[in-house]
Amino acid sequence: MEDRKVLVSAKSLTKTFKVKNGTVKAVGGVDIEIYKGETLALVGESGCGKSTLGRLLLRLIEPTSGEVIFDGKNITAMNNREMQQMRKEMQIVFQDPYSSIDPRFSVKRIIGEPLKAYKVFKTKKEQEDYIRELVEKVGIHKEDLERYPHQFSGGQRQRIGIARALALKPQLIVCDEPVSALDVSIQAQTLNLLHDLQREFDLTYLFISHDLAVVRYISDRVCVMFLGKICEIGNTEDIYRNPKHPYTYFLLSSTPKPDPLKRKEDKEILSGEAPSPMNPPSGCRFHTRCPYAKEICKKEEPAPVMLDGRLIACHFPLDEAGI
Amino acid sequence: MAETSNELLKISKLRTVIKVRDGELVPVDGVDICVPFHSTVGIVGESGCGKSMTAMSVMGLLPKNVRIASGSIRLNGTELTELSPKEMRKITGDRMSIIFQEPMTSLNPVLTVGKQVREAIILHRNVSKEEAKKMVTEMFQSVGIPEPQRRYNAYPHELSGGLRQRVMIEMAMVCEPELLIADEPTTALDVTVEAQILHLMRKLRDEKNTSIMMITHNLGVVAEICDTVYVMYAGQVVEHTDVYEIFKNPCHPYTEGLMGSLPTVNSKERLKSIPGIVPKLDQLPKGCRLHDRCKYATERCKNEMPPLYDIGDGHTVRCFRMEEKGKAVE
Numbered sequence: 001m002e003d004r005k006v007l008v009s010a011k012s013l014t015k016t017f018k019v020k021n022g023t024v025k026a027v028g029g030v031d032i033e034i035y036k037g038e039t040l041a042l043v044g045e046s047g048c049g050k051s052t053l054g055r056l057l058l059r060l061i062e063p064t065s066g067e068v069i070f071d072g073k074n075i076t077a078m079n080n081r082e083m084q085q086m087r088k089e090m091q092i093v094f095q096d097p098y099s100s101i102d103p104r105f106s107v108k109r110i111i112g113e114p115l116k117a118y119k120v121f122k123t124k125k126e127q128e129d130y131i132r133e134l135v136e137k138v139g140i141h142k143e144d145l146e147r148y149p150h151q152f153s154g155g156q157r158q159r160i161g162i163a164r165a166l167a168l169k170p171q172l173i174v175c176d177e178p179v180s181a182l183d184v185s186i187q188a189q190t191l192n193l194l195h196d197l198q199r200e201f202d203l204t205y206l207f208i209s210h211d212l213a214v215v216r217y218i219s220d221r222v223c224v225m226f227l228g229k230i231c232e233i234g235n236t237e238d239i240y241r242n243p244k245h246p247y248t249y250f251l252l253s254s255t256p257k258p259d260p261l262k263r264k265e266d267k268e269i270l271s272g273e274a275p276s277p278m279n280p281p282s283g284c285r286f287h288t289r290c291p292y293a294k295e296i297c298k299k300e301e302p303a304p305v306m307l308d309g310r311l312i313a314c315h316f317p318l319d320e321a322g323i
Numbered sequence: 324m325a326e327t328s329n330e331l332l333k334i335s336k337l338r339t340v341i342k343v344r345d346g347e348l349v350p351v352d353g354v355d356i357c358v359p360f361h362s363t364v365g366i367v368g369e370s371g372c373g374k375s376m377t378a379m380s381v382m383g384l385l386p387k388n389v390r391i392a393s394g395s396i397r398l399n400g401t402e403l404t405e406l407s408p409k410e411m412r413k414i415t416g417d418r419m420s421i422i423f424q425e426p427m428t429s430l431n432p433v434l435t436v437g438k439q440v441r442e443a444i445i446l447h448r449n450v451s452k453e454e455a456k457k458m459v460t461e462m463f464q465s466v467g468i469p470e471p472q473r474r475y476n477a478y479p480h481e482l483s484g485g486l487r488q489r490v491m492i493e494m495a496m497v498c499e500p501e502l503l504i505a506d507e508p509t510t511a512l513d514v515t516v517e518a519q520i521l522h523l524m525r526k527l528r529d530e531k532n533t534s535i536m537m538i539t540h541n542l543g544v545v546a547e548i549c550d551t552v553y554v555m556y557a558g559q560v561v562e563h564t565d566v567y568e569i570f571k572n573p574c575h576p577y578t579e580g581l582m583g584s585l586p587t588v589n590s591k592e593r594l595k596s597i598p599g600i601v602p603k604l605d606q607l608p609k610g611c612r613l614h615d616r617c618k619y620a621t622e623r624c625k626n627e628m629p630p631l632y633d634i635g636d637g638h639t640v641r642c643f644r645m646e647e648k649g650k651a652v653e
Contacts, residue, residue: 045513045514045515045516155600183369183370183601184542184584185369185580185581185584185596185600186369187584188583188584188586188595188596188597189594189598191586192594192596195593210514212514213543213586217587217594218586250515251514251515254514255543256517256518256521256541256544256546257543257546258543258546258570258585259570260545260546260549260566260567261567261570263546267518269515269519269522270515270519271519272469273469273483273485274513
């Protein structure tokens, strides 16, 4: 799919945080591209740097090094005023809508705030009509506009968060674990909504999640991360059918499948503990837990290479594993 | 049921009520659950369905404003609802124990984990401190905690989430209880760690002959470890059968909705979710509690509460659509 337009691309993006006794490299030199109109999922376990990467791509935090090109423009080099104009194009939806929306604002004000900041409408009436139309689209009754976040259920609050992100008609929405705090039936409602909105508004999603079943359902491509590095990027179905990176393989095989007939009591389990990001292993960062690791994995970090249409960083990629 | 001798835990007609300012709420309303020996029983449902309240009722861990109004809970012949708090304390930890979702809130942050587990042993077993310590390190080894000697002196915050949950499981298992209640034990954990913990629970169940009551909202976990399943909705059991049947032939509209909400492997079709949300306890609808979210609901469902129907092989369903297929059991 060479002809697809790249909306966001990151080049050797790194982010180092200072902590008490040293530094943590949360994102260690990541190259990634997001195509216009697609849903790219970012998966990995807690602490792998997926949320940090999501925030870097929006420049919500400053990278230590590297650059982010959004819609052809280098946003990492922009000054504040230029950046502010770009922000219209990129929004974020967080996991917990209660802590990311102001509890003292009514729904109308929550959604109206970005519109006001960018002076989108000339009159109050126009703005209100627009908000009314928007909340209906995300499934909130327009009679509820004067209500406050605590008067809504978790699923509805997430809809409010989505409406706010949509208000400025952005090109990209970063969804950071948007359904992880929701019950399954509400999760399904929200996923359906995100899917509908993507079609209607021609949105591009970066979908950050640890839930591999949800990711398979919603995404076109998947990027698997481990300790600040990318293990594998490729088309969702290819990766799920035939994971090439051992870490991807174990992530997939560890996920409980909702089918008792496929129960495997003796399945391979990734042993040991995740290494500390403060003191990552030498060479391939996964080698301490990888059952296939050899000498070279301890010494040399595998460079990402293209293999059968996907990017993989492993010295010994798996063949048809078939899970 | 004829096979009474097979039942380790038998909850009958349990009704637990919360006292609030203007009356009472009923989070558990006439629940029957049976945990046979050597088995894993799953209790599934979304938040607010009464799963945890049922577990807390069994453990006698109810907050002050909550009480068991009626019903019986029998653990291998002992009626738990009639015990004094002192008698109850003897049973909890010894014959049954519980682990929670977030081990950090259940562990004491200012005591080393070794000491906390040791205390649990000394409380229930007549052993010296040294013997208890030895038991703890042995157990650490068997639940897969690396460097048990060093971890004995570690504080909870020095351990990862997975290790903390292992400590909790060990503490729950030191006295080899007959029943282990696990309330969302893997919900806060990463998938690779979840797989480790489920593997550990399976191993302990088989080695120590403990039965597990697994409370979860994750149908994947149910499929992975449970033998039989109870689906709860708004304080009631709405469906019960074995794990294969529940996935192959879900009969209650709520169970069907839960299954439909799961993203399936090969399909990108719209998820068949259930509209609306679980009703709040002070707004429980009349009749069948699901009727305003149910696509099959009729006039009758709005006014009349359906009983559980037995549709064969112990598969029970609380839905009028099953009236012709089975006979009412309550």
